[in-house]
Amino acid sequence: MTSTPTAVDLNADLGEGFGAWRLGDDEALLGIVTSANVACGFHAGDPATMHRVCRAAAERGVAIGAQVGYRDLAGFGRRRIDYEFGELRDDVLYQIGALEAFCRATGDRVRYVKPHGALYNTAAVDQGQADAVVAAVLAYDPALPVLCQPGSVLFRQAEQAGLTAIGEGFADRGYLPDGRLVPRSRPDALVHDPDAVVTRATRMAADGEVVAADGTVIACQVRSICLHGDTVGAVELARAVRSGLEAASLVVRPFSRQDPAG
Template sequence: MTRAATGAVIDLNADLGEGFGIWSLGDDMALLDIVTSANIACGFHAGDPRTIRRTCAAAVDRGVAIGAQVSYRDLAGFGRREMEVDPEDLCAEVLYQLAAVDGIARAMGGRVTYVKPHGALYNRICRDSEQAEAVVAAVADYDPGLPVLTLPGSAVHAVAARAGLATVTEAFADRAYTPAGTLVPRRSPGAVLHDPAAVAARAVRMATAGTVTAADGSEVAVDARSICVHGDTPGAVALARAVREALEAAGVTLRAFR
């Protein structure tokens, strides 16, 4: 029996608010009409105060859950470059980002309800317990009731559990997977998927069967409560809409996990 047959409930999230100054990236307003959770950039890899404010306000208007998309301090590299950051510095920088976005979200009538690290930081804390502890400490200092969104099998799960924080697992509809259940590095051919029909079909399998086909053709378990589509991917709106429509057609209920 598939999960859809037993009443599967899935959150659909996207990275949003990633414009900066005169540069826009993606169609945040259109995506906010599709997703159930918005990972809003906090200004360290992308986003500026005006963009954060506008995105938070639009999310509140649409009833979309707001997450803080914390990152390494890396505007030039869009937060996708591996960096060595002292754990105490990383903890303080994550706390700074979280407080900033939550403050703006509250001013707009909402609040941050979860934390999702971005890019290189996301991948790093999947395997590096020391960096994971720095991120978890920042979240615990700010609000221990905020869950951290991460991959199944991530080092963050054990670190967060020791600190009394919850974690939520996610899968990526538009990213290729390794046989180990990690994401294929973005620089590798085929790492990002662009065909709406293929991405939608993957999302349905993730939601109903809990599996995805890895780059080598093997089947990988991806037991996830949330599915991500990237807001900066070309054609992101069409991809997200195809995913949502396919999930609903498969009998999956779309609802924020918070």
């Protein structure tokens, strides 16, 4: 009997411009990825940008996720902020609701939630901030999945609260031996070689493992692969990754439309 091909999602951070400033090629990436992490106005994005990206994603059948971040436009959400629990919960809740308005205006809805930047990295190890993200999702819609690193504190807290946690892998980011991402301050934070990025994406999706910066092979069970839309050559890289996944007989589709078993 023939086994069912493994399905994997391909996501990218989109809508990260602000005002007259555009970051990345949202339109081109929406023709390649299957899920769009749309900035909700705190670390990047503005109402016009959110509306534009939601409309384009809905037209292409790309799943829309709320990419929630710290209230830090100047730092692009990449600077850690120590929040009081209720304030962070409410900031996250506010961002989900804002994006939902534009989804509804385009005939769609928010399909999942993913933290951005420093919030993503902090919630991966800090229970207080992880719990605040979880509380916001529970308050908004307990059916919304949370896209995060497998094995992280956020992943564990989301599951314990009854939410669906979706494991995510980064094909173009370096990993530490403990499974965390290499800090962006280090020169090996990003993987620049296109062939290496494609190989890493396929290995994570098919085998559930990735090679860390020190050469250690670590477990990385994922249902979604993330590529950063703000890197040089992002569109070409995304196209190569998708082609590589499909060449490996992996079905590329939104995780919101995948069977739980894969």
